[in-house]
Amino acid sequence: MIFGPKNSVIVPYDYLGPESFQDFESQLEAIKEHYRFAKLGQIIDCIEKRKRQGFAAIVLENPRKGVFLQAIKVLTSLEIPFTLFIDPDYVGLNRLPLKEELEAYASSYPEKFTKSDLKHWLEVSRSHPGSADAFLKECRKTLGPLRVDEMDSLRFFTTWGKILDLSPDLVEVGLSVKHEISSRQQLEEKIVFTEKQLKMRPQIFRTSEMELETKELDLIKSFGFRGALGHQVSEVTKDSPVFNLPIWKLSPSL
Numbered sequence: 001m002i003f004g005p006k007n008s009v010i011v012p013y014d015y016l017g018p019e020s021f022q023d024f025e026s027q028l029e030a031i032k033e034h035y036r037f038a039k040l041g042q043i044i045d046c047i048e049k050r051k052r053q054g055f056a057a058i059v060l061e062n063p064r065k066g067v068f069l070q071a072i073k074v075l076t077s078l079e080i081p082f083t084l085f086i087d088p089d090y091v092g093l094n095r096l097p098l099k100e101e102l103e104a105y106a107s108s109y110p111e112k113f114t115k116s117d118l119k120h121w122l123e124v125s126r127s128h129p130g131s132a133d134a135f136l137k138e139c140r141k142t143l144g145p146l147r148v149d150e151m152d153s154l155r156f157f158t159t160w161g162k163i164l165d166l167s168p169d170l171v172e173v174g175l176s177v178k179h180e181i182s183s184r185q186q187l188e189e190k191i192v193f194t195e196k197q198l199k200m201r202p203q204i205f206r207t208s209e210m211e212l213e214t215k216e217l218d219l220i221k222s223f224g225f226r227g228a229l230g231h232q233v234s235e236v237t238k239d240s241p242v243f244n245l246p247i248w249k250l251s252p253s254l
Helices: 024-032 040-048 065-077 098-108 115-127 129-142 160-164 184-198 214-222
Strands: 009-013 055-060 082-086 171-177 204-207 227-233 245-247
Touching: 009 024, 009 245, 024 055, 024 065, 040 055, 040 171, 040 204, 040 227, 040 245, 055 065, 065 082, 082 204, 098 115, 098 129, 115 129, 160 184, 171 184, 184 214
Parallel strands: 009 055, 055 082, 082 171, 171 204, 204 227, 227 245
Antiparallel strands: none
16 A cells, blocks of 8 residues: 555545454554644645645544544544544434335335336435435335334434544544535525534535536535545545545455
8 A cells, every 4th residue: 555655545444343443553554654744724734735645544434433432532532533424314313325225125124125126226215316306205105214223223324422522633624425426406405404413515526426527516616615525546646636646455364
């Protein structure tokens, strides 16, 4: 995991099960041998000033209970800065991202939600996430609520209060959305609601599934965002685009 001198890495993490952070502290130690920890905003500053970097940004993709219990607990104890992305649709609610909620319904209601149904709606969620979201709303009416007591509670999202308790010296909050980028009104509502809850306006943007197209980039830039996290796997250089920042996935054995 040693790249070009003074380049940087953006390392995303999420809680998806009991073993998600089993190597977390050892990975942090390995990263520290070659990079200085920083928030994403610091990396963006360097790119804008055409400066070389040598940073590592720890990115937490979702504010799940497991992320707070396992990752943030370690990061705050070691005083390591990090960036936390928030989708306001899930905070404090018994909801999960589209793909996970579809899988949960298939598991909870196998007699009514078949494997072929799941395959179909997973494909729809990638190409037309708005339609999949509408389908899930109908599922809550016709099938019933998610059977939360049968699921890993740490996959669900924490509350706004827990996020507000984080030290602003360590955490930088970004906005994460599913598919509302093409609608200025929907995106504005998310930004305003998040700003109201956090008493601050997120400066960095992320989509959970898709790459941003030109018209979508123009829209998020019009709201004053400084940069956006992308999905390309690469190191960060002084020439990296701030509105398509590459990520680096670590192997569990690092």
